[in-house]
Amino acid sequence: MLWHSAGKYRISDGTQENLRGLAMANCRVHPTAIVDPAAELAEGVVVGPYVVIEGPVKIGPLCVIRPHAHLIGPMTLGTGNVIGTGVVLGERPQHLKCSGEGANLIIGKGNIFREYVTIHRGSGPDHETRVGENNFLMAHSHIAHDCIVGNKCILANNALLGGHCEMHDGAYLSGNAAVHQFCRLGRLSFLSGVSATTKDIPPFCMQQNINQIVGVNVVGMRRAGFTGEQIDAVRHAYRVLFLQGLILPVALAKLEQYFAGSDVVMEMAAFIRAARNGINTATNRSDRHRSAA
Helix, strand or coil: CCCCCCCEEEECCCCEEECCCCHHHCCEECCCCEECCCCEECCCCEECCCCEEECCEEECCCCEECCCCEEECCEEECCCCEECCCCEEEECCCCCCCCCCCCEEEECCCCEECCCCEEECCCCCCCEEEECCCCEECCCCEECCCCEECCCCEECCCCEECCCCEECCCCEECCCCEECCCCEECCCCEECCCCEECCEECCCEEEECECEEEEECHHHHHHCCCCHHHHHHHHHHHHHHHCCCCCHHHHHHHHHHHCCCCHHHHHHHHHHHCCCCCECECCCHHHHHHHHC
16 A cells, blocks of 8 residues: 655644655655645654545644544644544534634543544633543544543443533443433443433442433442452442432431541542532332342
């Protein structure tokens, strides 16, 4: 396969050179790709066939951009991202009142965006969509405008985040799961397949169906290296929050009184106190007991 690049392209030191093959930056750009002169390609970037890089897109070292991807600036990509076939990054928000002019998309390092993932930039000036590091977005997943995604998150196929959502480190959206705009997903929270939430999901909690908390993400906590003592503390907190029939302020006060020494329980309590949308309940009592056991 022939790889080269014709015309003027901006390389990572901010200068412009007439480069064949971007030899000075050690990049490989397929001849069918279209790269805007305002783009900046760092060392080791690979740009595949029919890719379009439009506007001020800054691409970090060792990124791989597969065929037919479309990157739209202003946008910054960190080191070592893999952009799959047909991915669209930085397009205008799907918003009737906001054009996204002057907004940004900022992506960290080590992310994998599989086929036809879409991530939209912020909704206007001084707004941005931000994706952290080492996230895995499977095919056709979507992150809307003004979202903030942490590190090591997973969005399975067709999962979607509405606008202004927050996804904290290690959170997991299963296939065809949907998160309503302005919701937050706590650290290592888990939303099951073909499920949806219109409220915040606390850290370490699992939710399925529509707005139904079902248990503690024990497997996720173990994989993340939490101790047995920390996992047991979260289980106890889950029972207080969801199984004892307490109103939420009373349950939170009880957690803060009896579990003040547990960092994971205090993380749950602080997250819930900051919830703008409230949290869901565990509606089926027998199922709740089995999932928390």
